[in-house]
Amino acid sequence: MSELQSPIDDVLMSEEQASNLTYFAFAKSTHAEPALVPARASIGELPDVLAGRYRLERLLGAGGMGAVYRARDLLHEQFGDPDPYIALKILSEEFAESPDASALLYSEFALTRRLRHDNVLHPYTFEVDTDCQRAFITMELMRGLTLDKLLCERPLGLPWKELRDIVLPLLDALAYAHRRGVLHGDMKPSNVMLSEDGVRLFDFGLGQAEEGILPGLPHLSRERFNAWTPGYAAPELLEGQPLSASADVYGVACVIYELAGGKHPFRRLPSTQARDEHLERELQAPQGLPKHCWPALRAALSFDPAARTITADQLRDAMGATSSWLQRLRRRA
Numbered sequence: 001m002s003e004l005q006s007p008i009d010d011v012l013m014s015e016e017q018a019s020n021l022t023y024f025a026f027a028k029s030t031h032a033e034p035a036l037v038p039a040r041a042s043i044g045e046l047p048d049v050l051a052g053r054y055r056l057e058r059l060l061g062a063g064g065m066g067a068v069y070r071a072r073d074l075l076h077e078q079f080g081d082p083d084p085y086i087a088l089k090i091l092s093e094e095f096a097e098s099p100d101a102s103a104l105l106y107s108e109f110a111l112t113r114r115l116r117h118d119n120v121l122h123p124y125t126f127e128v129d130t131d132c133q134r135a136f137i138t139m140e141l142m143r144g145l146t147l148d149k150l151l152c153e154r155p156l157g158l159p160w161k162e163l164r165d166i167v168l169p170l171l172d173a174l175a176y177a178h179r180r181g182v183l184h185g186d187m188k189p190s191n192v193m194l195s196e197d198g199v200r201l202f203d204f205g206l207g208q209a210e211e212g213i214l215p216g217l218p219h220l221s222r223e224r225f226n227a228w229t230p231g232y233a234a235p236e237l238l239e240g241q242p243l244s245a246s247a248d249v250y251g252v253a254c255v256i257y258e259l260a261g262g263k264h265p266f267r268r269l270p271s272t273q274a275r276d277e278h279l280e281r282e283l284q285a286p287q288g289l290p291k292h293c294w295p296a297l298r299a300a301l302s303f304d305p306a307a308r309t310i311t312a313d314q315l316r317d318a319m320g321a322t323s324s325w326l327q328r329l330r331r332r333a
């Protein structure tokens with residue numbers, strides 16, 4: 001998703017003006033806030049400062065249900081944090097009043113919080129701004145490129161040396177999430193960031209917990225809010241089957257294939273259409289991929305979930321294995 005220039009930049013006070021304000025962290029409970037937070041309206045009814053603490057600075061991206069902003073945590077700043085920047089995901093206006101949408105946002109937060117992994121985005125808090133009645137998530141600010149942007153810069157894909165450094169951590173993250181009973185549900189290039197701190201999988205907005213995990217989370221029908229992404233969703237999802245780890249494997253395999261050769265395996269067609277047109281018959285190993293990785297990736301791209309038996313862990317092992325290691329294994333057999 002391209003970085004959108006937000007109109008909020010126009011209505012923000014200058015740094016100088018802002019820094020002249022004395023900020024009281026707990027201003028909400030005092031009468032000082034109106035004097036500190038400019039009263040004028042800002043984009044889409046959003047105040048400039050949320051929950052008396054997070055100053056919205058710039059729109060980073062917008063998606064199906066909400067928007068993500070770069071924000072400054074004024075409380076941390078007040079206590080001398082040299083890097084008080086965070087990212088903040090908030091429901092857009094049309095969803096703000098829907099309790100189901102807030103519950104979905106909470107579910108995204110709860111799923112992500114269950115994961116503590118270097119290659120999964122680190123969430124901070126789930127909060128509600130009581131004045132504007134909007135729920136939002138705060139999280140680490142990733143600085144870098146999402147894989148869709150990387151693909152725009154590298155339309156022919158990446159050589160194995162570079163590819164490996166993205167694909168292995170990405171599969172590590174996904175395999176870990178699956179082990180923790182968390183399904184992602186929206187594996188696609190724009191939901192993976194190549195950040196200054198390494199690869200990060202994020203946006204569990206369409207995610208779900210496996211049966212018995214996080215039982216308190218409401219089970220909401222995702223279809224009511226946000227369709228699956230047709231070019232990356234496995235056929236069974238598009239046909240109404242529930243989300244599964246295997247569907248995530250299909251999505252991540254599309255991402256890996258695209259990174260390896262610059263082209264989506266099935267011309268970005270919805271997987272049901274690609275299957276009905278038998279596009280798998282034309283499927284060839286992408287350029288940048290070593291031969292020993294292809295059988296596993298090919299299996300992960302199976303349209304038929306019964307044939308897609310490979311797990312994220314196994315795909316990771318296959319991608320991480322060196323060809324000489326495989327040769328040694330074969331010789332021993």
Ligand SMILES: Nc1ncnc2c1ncn2[C@@H]1O[C@H](COP(=O)(O)OP(=O)(O)OP(=O)(O)O)[C@@H](O)[C@H]1O
Nearest residue numbers: 001060061063064066068087140141142190203205
């Ligand atoms: N923590 C973050 N740090 C920096 N940028 C972020 C962060 N989270 C999201 N973004 C940016 O905002 C975009 C949208 O974020 P996200 O995918 O979470 O929202 P979404 O509403 O679910 O979008 P979509 O429906 O397109 O998947 C991302 O592609 C990325 O460019």
Ligand SMILES: [Mg+2]
Nearest residue numbers: 063190191203
């Ligand atoms: Mg997204």
